[in-house]
Amino acid sequence: DTEVTQTPKHLVMGMTNKKSLKCEQHMGHRAMYWYKQKAKKPPELMFVYSYEKLSINESVPSRFSPECPNSSLLNLHLHALQPEDSALYLCASNLGTGGASGELFFGEGSRLTVL
Amino acid sequence: EDQVTQSPEALRLQEGESSSLNCSYTVSGLRGLFWYRQDPGKGPEFLFTLYSAGEEKEKERLKATLTKKESFLHITAPKPEDSATYLCAVKTSYDKVIFGPGTSLSVIP
Numbered sequence: 325d326t327e328v329t330q331t332p333k334h335l336v337m338g339m340t341n342k343k344s345l346k347c348e349q350h351m352g353h354r355a356m357y358w359y360k361q362k363a364k365k366p367p368e369l370m371f372v373y374s375y376e377k378l379s380i381n382e383s384v385p386s387r388f389s390p391e392c393p394n395s396s397l398l399n400l401h402l403h404a405l406q407p408e409d410s411a412l413y414l415c416a417s418n419l420g421t422g423g424a425s426g427e428l429f430f431g432e433g434s435r436l437t438v439l
Numbered sequence: 440e441d442q443v444t445q446s447p448e449a450l451r452l453q454e455g456e457s458s459s460l461n462c463s464y465t466v467s468g469l470r471g472l473f474w475y476r477q478d479p480g481k482g483p484e485f486l487f488t489l490y491s492a493g494e495e496k497e498k499e500r501l502k503a504t505l506t507k508k509e510s511f512l513h514i515t516a517p518k519p520e521d522s523a524t525y526l527c528a529v530k531t532s533y534d535k536v537i538f539g540p541g542t543s544l545s546v547i548p
Contacts, residue, residue: 357536366526366538367483373526380535394514414482427473428536432483 327351330431337438339405345434347398347415355379356398357428358390359414367414373398374420405438412436413419443530443539451545452517460512460525460542468532472510474503475526477541481488514535517546 337343347356355374359367361374372380373392387409389401398415412435416428452458464472472492475483483517487496489505496503500521502513512525527539 342485366540369535369537374534412480416482427471427485427488428483429485430475433480433482435480 327347328415328417328431330375330413330430330434333432334435334437335400336437336439337400339407341405342403344426345400345413345415345436346398347374347431349415349429350396351417351429352395353417353429354395354420355418356392357416357418358398358400359416359430361412361414361433371400402436405436407438410421410436410438441529441535441537443527443529443537445525445527445539445542449541449543449545451547452514452538454518454546455516455546457513457515457517459514460544461509462512462539463509464527464529464539465508466529466531468535470530470532472505473530473536474510474512475528475530477524477526483524486525492510514544517544519536519546519548522546 333348357372357414358370361367371390376392387404392397412433414433415431418428424431444463446461473488474486477483485509487503492507494505500515504511524541524543526541528536531534
């Protein structure tokens with residue numbers, strides 16, 4: 325069982341809806357990540373939070389808004405999405421972004437469908 | 440530009456038929472190379488970390504090796520339950536973790 329928990333597992337939303345994806349970890353990790361994965365493609369980095377501060381934003385459209393309320397929680401707020409945003413959204417965490425630490429621990433993902 | 444490629448794109452093996460998967464990378468300052476396994480509809484599962492050329496790691500039927508420009512994931516006597524997509528990822532000097540496109544492995548009983 326993964327120690328990174330994502331909710332909901334599945335989400336269907338219209339283009340005018342506002343929804344949020346949630347991620348929680350209790351491993352004491354200080355870096356948390358959002359990745360987007362389309363079918364048969366590798367995960368693509370969206371955002372990185374290090375010590376609760378946004379450290380990397382891969383030029384993601386503003387209709388995706390990340391939030392890190394504390395070191396254990398990571399949210400991704402969704403608004404006015406497009407059908408092409410339908411994908412598996414993966415949350416991951418690790419010890420930190422500094423040094424050589426790198427192995428990421430992933431959640432099971434949230435499957436998003438935009439109608 | 441930082442880049443990770445993997446070959447082959449897909450691989451079908453008979454049960455017990457050993458083979459290797461390749462990961463080639465071009466990055467600005469490698470801070471680590473990682474192998475993950477991903478089952479359909481699931482998040483990637485961490486397998487190995489390699490930091491320097493010549494390093495090797497083993498886990499059950501899997502063995503990962505690293506050179507200055509590429510890594511190999513050797514699978515010895517695979518079983519059907521080894522069927523999955525195997526992803527290679529690198530951490531750059533900018534603290535980004537970039538994934539390769541993956542190799543889809545099918546092991547036929």
